[in-house]
Each structure stands twice: as C-alpha cells, then as structure tokens.
Amino acid sequence: MKKISKKKTYCTVCPKWEIKIPERCSNTLKAKSKTHYFCTKRCKERYLKAPEKFA
Numbered sequence: 001m002k003k004i005s006k007k008k009t010y011c012t013v014c015p016k017w018e019i020k021i022p023e024r025c026s027n028t029l030k031a032k033s034k035t036h037y038f039c040t041k042r043c044k045e046r047y048l049k050a051p052e053k054f055a
C-alpha cells in the first residue's frame with residue numbers, strides 16, 4: 001500500500017509560501033500533533049513570539 005501525501009506544506013506564518021521540500025526545511029518546530037514549517041528563521045521567531053496567532 002502506497003501512502004502518498006498530496007497535502008502541500010506551507011509556512012505557518014505566511015501561508016502563501018509553499019515549503020517545496022519539507023524534508024530539507026531547516027526552520028521547523030515540532031508541536032504535539034504536527035510539525036510547523038517556516039520559510040525563514042524570521043518566520044519561526046515571529047511564530048515563537050505569538051504562537052496563538054498562527055495556531
């Protein structure tokens with residue numbers, strides 16, 4: 001059984017920004033149920049300052 005994820009991954013802070021290769025994304029944050037991806041370190045910092053805004 002093949003499991004192909006067709007779901008695209010987007011930056012949590014700027015949802016228009018697609019993370020093309022999540023495996024290569026170095027700006028990630030593991031949450032309880034999912035992993036957040038960020039296009040830049042800045043986005044990660046913004047998220048960390050106010051996570052509730054992007055939940």
Ligand SMILES: [Zn+2]
Pocket residue numbers: 011012013014017038039040043
């Ligand atoms: Zn971003």
